[in-house]
Amino acid sequence: MVPSELKTVIQRFYHLQSERLETYRLFEEGHEAYLRTAPHYDFEHYKQLVHEITQAFSGISKEVLEIKERLHQDFDRPDLSEHIEKLQSKEKQKLELTARLQLAKQQAQDHPEDEDCRDKIHEIKHHIIKNNEALSEIMQDFKYDSEECD
Template identity: 40%
Template sequence: MSNENAVFDCVRELYSLHEERVYTYKLLEEGHKIYLSTAPNYDFARFRRLVHDVTAEFKRISDSIIAIEKKLRLNADSAAIADIIHNLQEDEKLKLKLTAKMQLAKQEFVDCKSDAKWEEVNAIKHQLNTVVENINGHLSDIRNEMDSY
């Protein structure tokens, strides 16, 4: 198999893993909505199980993407793509942290209904949107790099 084919295979796998990550985020979001709907007597045990399962899935996906990055670093021709993947992973870490922060802020808003909490939710939402734009930019950058192959 040529190096070019190996790079294409790695990028194809990366996009597949990214789709899995998007789906996992959707599961987490839906689970959190259900969790919030159980207020004020939250079903924390069920939500904790979901978070545990989702965390394991995020780790599996992240480990697989890191392995792709390492594989691409073995060849100087694909180092630029590996760099973009590294930046993608950094933004994905930030997205996960902001998602957790958002979930806590939403729960606090449900509990106290204060304008300040709603403003915090909106501020985090804005940060998340920016990170998602960056992630989409990285994915676009990878496509652009692949055009040179």
Template identity: 60%
Template sequence: MTDKDFKLLLKRFYELQAERVETYHLFDEGHQAYMKSGPHYDFIQYRMLVHEITQAFNGISKEIIQMKDRFQEVYDRSDLAEHLEKIQELEKEKLSLTARLQLAKQNVQDHPSQESHKEEVQQLKHKIIKTVEAISEVLQDFKYDCEEIQ
């Protein structure tokens, strides 16, 4: 494999991360529309959205796992493979937290007098922020470790 192949692999990784960001944006927009359909929520439409979002994230994850293997096996760069593995773990955590946050927001909307739901929303938002910060740190490490090639 050449430096050009390596650079194309890096470029594709960053494209996939951008796709993740866009997918989260669509997920958030869809959830906002779902919340506006309350109190008789359009669950069928939302379930279709969740299915599409899940498929998008699965496709991105599969491709990144393949990249991780290429960094490990083709380029003998276990450092980069480890970064991708950590990013995958953090992205999985972020998605789980995001789903929990959406449910918590619905609980706040459906039961506005229960403070525990509002507290849960705040706690989940904080955890998501911390997870995004951790992803950013790993992305910085990944970029730093790749700079010698570029």
């Protein structure tokens, strides 16, 4: 395989990560819109959003896993493949934390007097920050290790 093909695969990976970030932004905006429909939540509209977001994440994840395999098999770059494997694990955690945060935000909105709800939001946000730091670290390692391809 030629180095230019490897560069193309790496660029595609970066593009998919950008798509993932944009999908999170849309998910957050959609959830905020959903919360504004309280107290009679527009659950059907939100359910459709969750379905679309899930499909988007699934498509991104599938392609990222294909890139992971190509890096390992076609380009003999198990180091880059390993970074992607770690990244996928952290991305899965991030999505789970995001879903938990959205539920906690709704509970806090529905029960403004409940201080535990606020504490739960704070705790989940802290976990998301830690997760994002880990994701950034993995991406830095990937960038460093893939730059030798240039």
